[in-house]
Amino acid sequence: MRTTYAIGVDVGGTRIATGLVERKGRMIKEARALTPRDSGPFGIVDAIIDLISEVSSGVHPSEIAGIGMGLPAQIDFLRQTVEFCTNLPLAGVDMRSLTMSRVRYPVTIDNDGNCAGIGESRFGAAKGVRDFIMLTLGTGVGGALFLSGEPYRGSRGLAAEVGHMVVQLDGPPCPCGGKGHIESFLGRPALSVAGQEAAQSFRGRAIREEAGGDAERVTAEHVVNAALKGDEVAREILIEAGAVLGEALVGLVNLLNPKLIVVGGGIGESCGFLVDRAAEVIDEHALAGRRDVRVIQAELGNDAGVLGAAALAFDEHDSREGLHR
Ligand SMILES: [Zn+2]
Incomplete structure (x- = not known):
């Protein structure tokens, strides 16, 4: 099934930004919060879940392709694990499973620089x-x-x-x-x-x-x-x-x-x-x-990470469903 929206999450050392995004890159709804740096990984996941609930409220789950999440960390993309993280206590934390245990959507994590690049590539300066x-x-x-x-x-x-x-x-x-x-x-x-x-x-x-x-x-x-x-x-x-x-x-x-x-x-x-x-x-x-x-x-400013993360979620969804982008 071809879904309408994806949720992009951009976790920064200072702020977490989240958006409900359409396939063509339009941000329908967004929510931001300060990163609870001192609350440990569970506190950070709690903050992410709150923001996801906020941007997805009122949308039927079947319309959402999934969640893409950019982290300020070195990510083993194939194994979907956090290898190393200088600014937040996330090294070795299974952010994907932790998040998926709390929401009903598939989650894909990636490095934040990659997400910003995907955002600029699909919707911004490098289109x-x-x-x-x-x-x-x-x-x-x-x-x-x-x-x-x-x-x-x-x-x-x-x-x-x-x-x-x-x-x-x-x-x-x-x-x-x-x-x-x-x-x-x-x-x-x-x-x-x-x-x-x-x-x-x-x-x-x-x-x-x-x-x-x-x-x-x-x-x-x-x-x-x-x-x-x-x-x-x-x-x-x-x-x-x-x-x-x-x-x-x-x-x-x-x-x-x-x-x-x-x-x-x-x-x-x-x-x-x-x-x-x-x-x-x-x-x-x-x-x-x-x-x-x-x-x-770059052209997308602070939105690059969220838009790129959402694009990643659409890609993962489409390849699971055998759809071409
Ligand atoms: Zn260095």
């Missing part, structure tokens, strides 16, 4: 593009690789952690435990540290003012806000981050020859100049013939 790289710049740096029209998952479904590519040997620490990864330079904690260092000096006074005059309280958002108001020091921090991103992506562009690189996440979508700098560096350094790759900002 109709078969080969592209998705990057989400937020608290962490997530990613997805779309090759020949499908997300590339690797041998165990753990592929596409673009944010954990090494850009500097023995570089600054990354929250994953590694060193010198893209996330070490572009994650919110890294941008906060750069902003705090700048705010200590006279030159960084505009950044300091964003944080109420206290250099130690400067966050990534303060840096972004100061830059958007035209402060040169804040812009330099973000443009330098864009250059690091560009350098890192040169290797991927040379390797994979994508048509498009889509940059999303809170930081990516508010900092056009960071994205432009990355594009310039790729244009300067990529091998000949690959330089026509376009680097653009």
Whole structure:
């Protein structure tokens, strides 16, 4: 049977977003809540179930294809297990079964970067593009690789952690435990540290003012806000981050020859100049013939994860039922 709706769930380190979504990507109803980070996995599942009930109320269960759920974690997609999770206590937790024991729909879990990529691929900036790289710049740096029209998952479904590519040997620490990864330079904690260092000096006074005059309280958002108001020091921090991103992506562009690189996440979508700098560096350094790759900002904003998760639920439903998309 061809169902009308799917439920998309996007679990973030800060917020959980849920939506009832039509096949063409229209969000019919949405609900959000803060992630109860300190309540353990059961508390997080409780919050997810409440949001699912809210968006599905009044809809007959037979009309719902299933639930897709993006998690800020490394997911073994084939076994549907959570391998590793830095920001929430979900490592080793069977989120799929825990959720399915409480609702009457099938559940599919995936990495949040993949979900955002699926969302942009079906309904956003990468619509109709078969080969592209998705990057989400937020608290962490997530990613997805779309090759020949499908997300590339690797041998165990753990592929596409673009944010954990090494850009500097023995570089600054990354929250994953590694060193010198893209996330070490572009994650919110890294941008906060750069902003705090700048705010200590006279030159960084505009950044300091964003944080109420206290250099130690400067966050990534303060840096972004100061830059958007035209402060040169804040812009330099973000443009330098864009250059690091560009350098890192040169290797991927040379390797994979994508048509498009889509940059999303809170930081990516508010900092056009960071994205432009990355594009310039790729244009300067990529091998000949690959330089026509376009680097653009994502289009779906916060909805990318929910819409992509819902699309995943439709796909799983259709392949179970033997339907083609
Ligand atoms: Zn890392």
